[in-house]
Amino acid sequence: MAIERTLSIIKPNAVAKDAIGAILGRFEAAGLKIVAARMLHMSREQASAFYAIHQGKPFFDELVDFMISGPVMVQVLEGEDAVAKNREIMGATNPAQAAPGTIRADFADSFTENAAHGSDSPENAAVEIAFFFPEGVCPRTR
Ligand code: RTP
Numbered sequence: 720m721a722i723e724r725t726l727s728i729i730k731p732n733a734v735a736k737d738a739i740g741a742i743l744g745r746f747e748a749a750g751l752k753i754v755a756a757r758m759l760h761m762s763r764e765q766a767s768a769f770y771a772i773h774q775g776k777p778f779f780d781e782l783v784d785f786m787i788s789g790p791v792m793v794q795v796l797e798g799e800d801a802v803a804k805n806r807e808i809m810g811a812t813n814p815a816q817a818a819p820g821t822i823r824a825d826f827a828d829s830f831t832e833n834a835a836h837g838s839d840s841p842e843n844a845a846v847e848i849a850f851f852f853p854e855g856v857c858p859r860t861r
């Protein structure tokens with residue numbers, strides 16, 4: 720299996736309930752290394768650009784309003800099969816369908832406020848990582 724990087728976001732509802740540490744701990748426990756991290760409160764322009772692929776969909780405005788409702792924690796996770804592994808740890812997009820013990824099962828408040836984002840392919844991960852970390856990501860040395 721290949722070593723991949725993926726972009727992860729702890730969304731505003733999970734930051735608000737002080738779940739940053741618990742969620743980052745799940746990534747580390749699963750063998751995903753945190754190789755970059757930053758906290759920011761996105762502007763409407765930033766959130767709209769990040770979710771440009773969803774522009775025009777019925778949930779777009781609600782999604783952007785939510786993502787700018789408070790700060791988010793953004794991190795790059797590195798490890799074997801990181802894209803799929805992160806999505807497995809997050810659980811299904813609709814928290815009602817998320818498996819027990821997943822981030823969304825434990826920290827989501829609704830379909831929109833579903834606690835976490837994870838890139839859906841290595842190609843999109845590269846684009847999303849560059850979006851939040853244009854200066855690049857330094858490799859872990861230990
Ligand atoms: P994400 O991008 O956040 O990791 O989630 P995902 O791939 O599992 O889901 P995606 O289809 O990319 O949707 C992005 C986010 O939009 C919100 N959403 N709401 N109410 C709805 O029908 C609906 N559908 C999507 C969720 O916050 C979802 O994570």
Ligand code: MG
Pocket residue numbers: 837839
């Ligand atoms: Mg997605």
